[in-house]
Amino acid sequence: MKAGKHYPWPRPDVCPCCGGRLWGHGFTRRYFAGNLKHFWLKRYRCIECHAVHTLRPKTHWRRFQFPLATIIESLRTKITDNFWLKGSRQRQEYWMRGLQIQLERHGSIAIKISLQRLRSLLTKNIIVATHSLQWFQMMMQGPLTCVPEL
Numbered sequence: 001m002k003a004g005k006h007y008p009w010p011r012p013d014v015c016p017c018c019g020g021r022l023w024g025h026g027f028t029r030r031y032f033a034g035n036l037k038h039f040w041l042k043r044y045r046c047i048e049c050h051a052v053h054t055l056r057p058k059t060h061w062r063r064f065q066f067p068l069a070t071i072i073e074s075l076r077t078k079i080t081d082n083f084w085l086k087g088s089r090q091r092q093e094y095w096m097r098g099l100q101i102q103l104e105r106h107g108s109i110a111i112k113i114s115l116q117r118l119r120s121l122l123t124k125n126i127i128v129a130t131h132s133l134q135w136f137q138m139m140m141q142g143p144l145t146c147v148p149e150l
Helices: 068-081 089-105 115-123
Strands: 022-030 039-046 052-054
Touching: 022 052, 068 089, 068 115, 089 115
Parallel strands: none
Antiparallel strands: 022 039, 039 052
8 A cells, every 4th residue: 555546446347336437536545453654545436326435455344444354353252252352342342233233134133143143244245343224335345355264
């Protein structure tokens, strides 16, 4: 990401919301956990539905500063060992609540959260820690490549 605004972001073919045409919409600064400096992320705007899409590294889910591997490891540790990773307990509780919301949203109302249910959501490309209920905000684009083994 040292290239800044000159990083060769892959241009999406169509708008993920409506399938419309996308136009370049400049850049925006984003901060990720563990980095003191901001990163420039490319934005596109759909000319049909007017949605703005910000491209992100494949290692990060939308609206999260932490890498998805960290989020999944936190959830896995809480499910299997019943303790949180070192760091912000409140943040990790937020991720767990997001997992509960997504399990309920996808018809898996259960008393106990399990690795099998977590794995099931991940194979459907669901952003498991999000609190969003709109399909385009809780789905990942493209295949999941950065998830550690559960």
